[in-house]
Amino acid sequence: MQNLAAFDRMFPTDDACKEYIVAKRWPDGVKCPRCHRKEGVYALKARPFHWACKNKDCGGRNGYRFSVITHTIFQDTKIPLKLWFKVGFLMLTAKKGVSSLQVRRMVFGEYSGTDWRTCWYICHRWRAAMKGDAISLAGEIEVDETYVGGKEKNKHVSHRKHVGTGGAGKVAVIGAIARKGMVVAKVIENTDTATLDGFVHSAVGPKVSLVATDEYAGYRLLGRDLPHGVVRHATGQYVVGAVHTNTIEGFWSLLKRGIMGSYHKVSKDYLPLYVNEFSWRYNNRRNPNAFADLITTCSN
Ligand SMILES: [Zn+2]
Numbered sequence: 001m002q003n004l005a006a007f008d009r010m011f012p013t014d015d016a017c018k019e020y021i022v023a024k025r026w027p028d029g030v031k032c033p034r035c036h037r038k039e040g041v042y043a044l045k046a047r048p049f050h051w052a053c054k055n056k057d058c059g060g061r062n063g064y065r066f067s068v069i070t071h072t073i074f075q076d077t078k079i080p081l082k083l084w085f086k087v088g089f090l091m092l093t094a095k096k097g098v099s100s101l102q103v104r105r106m107v108f109g110e111y112s113g114t115d116w117r118t119c120w121y122i123c124h125r126w127r128a129a130m131k132g133d134a135i136s137l138a139g140e141i142e143v144d145e146t147y148v149g150g151k152e153k154n155k156h157v158s159h160r161k162h163v164g165t166g167g168a169g170k171v172a173v174i175g176a177i178a179r180k181g182m183v184v185a186k187v188i189e190n191t192d193t194a195t196l197d198g199f200v201h202s203a204v205g206p207k208v209s210l211v212a213t214d215e216y217a218g219y220r221l222l223g224r225d226l227p228h229g230v231v232r233h234a235t236g237q238y239v240v241g242a243v244h245t246n247t248i249e250g251f252w253s254l255l256k257r258g259i260m261g262s263y264h265k266v267s268k269d270y271l272p273l274y275v276n277e278f279s280w281r282y283n284n285r286r287n288p289n290a291f292a293d294l295i296t297t298c299s300n
Pocket residue numbers: 032033034035036037053054055058059064
């Protein structure tokens with residue numbers, strides 16, 4: 001991934017951004033966002049980056065008109081795409097995440113009329129786009145849950161996990177991580193066996209060789225059809241051969257430090273978006289085309 005100066009040179013104007021979106025969104029030619037066909041789509045000569053779909057069952061004779069940003073996260077925006085791109089780039093490269101206040105300071109200085117709500121909205125649209133494709137983990141996997149929010153004094157005490165979701169303001173997040181690979185994480189309503197079981201089975205693929213968890217009862221059925229290994233944290237056991245949960249715990253601390261450091265307070269409604277953001281960044285940490293991929297994702 002390049003630095004911000006190189007990024008700015010790549011996208012000096014809104015048209016440069018639009019050309020880039022066209023290339024990533026429609027690598028095989030412009031498709032109608034409504035009927036998903038290339039045939040019957042005509043460029044509007046008077047309006048650059050606008051097209052009309054004249055397929056009979058879609059736009060008909062008058063044509064269904066769309067632009068490069070129709071059905072994307074940028075839809076209806078009045079903010080220059082240049083700025084959107086810059087914010088997306090910052091979010092990708094800032095390992096600990098960035099808050100909308102930081103974004104405003106870093107990016108919007110030249111657009112002083114922009115208030116924090118706009119920054120906040122743009123950041124959230126990007127986070128929503130960072131949903132990513134369904135990932136199927138292979139090899140050695142670690143699974144763990146964590147709780148975000150709640151009282152400060154409970155935050156660092158890993159032994160006080162598994163208290164259910166009853167803790168004041170705490171929200172449960174479940175995650176599965178392949179060692180040296182990718183992470184899958186999501187906010188869950190409760191930590192019962194059915195929920196945990198369902199999550200693990202959806203996250204791991206057939207090539208899983210180990211599912212390491214702690215002794216929490218919610219994981220007790222995993223061994224029925226998966227190679228389940230358990231470390232008993234309650235008795236001070238943290239590593240038994242290949243069985244440990246250090247990798248996923250590293251990811252949790254990245255998420256929690258990021259949320260506390262940059263966002264201060266994350267409401268329950270938005271936590272899934274932050275989980276998206278941190279997972280996406282983690283999964284693309286070695287991807288030189290991360291930004292290109294993000295543009296492809298957010299326009300599909
Ligand atoms: Zn169409």
